[in-house]
Amino acid sequence: MYKQRKGLSLVQKVYVIRETEQGQSSRRLARELGVGKTQICNILKRKTEYLAIFNSDGPEARCRKVRKTGNEELNKLMHAWYQTCQNTKSMKAPISGPIIKSKALDYAGQLGLEMFTASNGWLESFRKHHNILAGVQSSVEDSSTSNDVTIKEWESLLLRICQGYRPADIWTLDETSFYFKALPAECVSLGAEQCEEGQRAEERLTLGMCCSMTGEKEKLLLIGHPGKSNHPFEALRPNELPLKWCSNKRVWMTAQTFEEELRDLDQSMQSQTRKIILFLSDTMCHPNIPLSNIRLQYFPPSVLSKLQLLGRGVFREVKAHYRNILLEYVLSMKRGMVTYQQIARRITPLDAMYWIEKAWNKTSAGVINQCFAASGFKNLGVIEIKETCSATENFDQVGETLLTHFRSGQSGDHPEWKDFVSFDDNVATYDQAVGDSEPRLVEDCVSLTTRKLIPDMVYEECQPDAAQLLFSLNQSRAYALRNGDAHMMGLVMDLRTHLSRVACRSHSLTDPL
Structure with a gap:
């Protein structure tokens, strides 16, 4: 006789997800709940969807099934x-x-x-x-403060707002936009544009940064332009990319993207059994969302422009590291009659993604802590991270040296290093035109389908197979030996091992190395 399939409530499905994350096997959970192993596997495939509905605390959290409607x-x-x-x-x-x-x-x-x-x-x-x-x-408990407060009043309010939270559980999230392939000569003209209508979207990237007072950092969110073809970058899976990627035609943070980010962060805090408070600017792209392990706290508008938490040093540090890497790359690729501008035009969002990851990793916990302290959090009993400013001074000195090399042989006006680093700080990161923003919602909503896609802008004229790359690595190996560079030798040998494995799998290796 046909045995009717047993349905599980949403609470039971979330229980399955939580137990699996703790290492329980699907077979044991299936036996415990009296269902088939296939049903457990299907739940795990849709865990993001189930957790999002469960965390909403709405009436739908009590429903047994989540049905797709086509809308x-x-x-x-x-x-x-x-x-x-x-x-x-x-x-x-x-x-x-x-x-x-x-x-x-x-x-x-x-x-x-x-x-x-x-x-x-x-x-x-x-x-x-x-x-x-x-x-x-319905929303979370209203934790907003009066809009009309002074800096001193805000600092005293922080003691009450953050009561019960450790410094490690006090976080902030904010965005900054930058031109990812701009050279020093261009920053004077580009710096005058705030892109309030989404101009120059293909030349810009927007970064979503999230970190704690003690310097703990989340994986960066990178928002870019979907490109003309919107092809998925198939060689790398989304979870293998160094940063999280999404795209829309104006390269802005949107309310939908922000909500997805908060849901991911909330799930991360749930898995760590942590409750945090997250400080945000009160803007259109930062809606108030009910979450289980995150309390949202918005800066009062009257002090926001004066506080600029991450804008007090973190944004600059990331951009400075990035533009160091950019100049090093452009200078090293200069050959013959090829201009710096031609080299820069070939830089892709994928290149920028890896450079930004390096810049974020180099951003010190001390700089983050100092930004919190300068924004009124200094009276919360935080033990300041003892780091000298020598690291920041060092990469600024390197940047000035690189900029001097770049200027040589170049005509026209060139900015100072500090101006080159921060020339695009005022570029819009979200839709600020409240009155006419509604028509853009359709476009931004549809663009959410590209969240897991990145434009494949690899140069078509240069697509060697694994075997060809293996032979070309011999030059890198010889260079490392000649210069006694053990670190480079290790990287080259690791890459050779990886390419050998790829070549053997694809049967593209025809001659012995």
């Missing part, structure tokens, strides 16, 4: 629109059902969903999924 993109878009309305001071009045349905029909037409009717059933489902009661979205 997922529209629902994401409507949620982004709703959050935009709630985060706009002039639009915080409750939004009625007819208004939501009318807006849904408008967006459905733009997305080409001809069969969508915005029924009462859809409206009820949308409200339940996003925990919207009587037109107002």
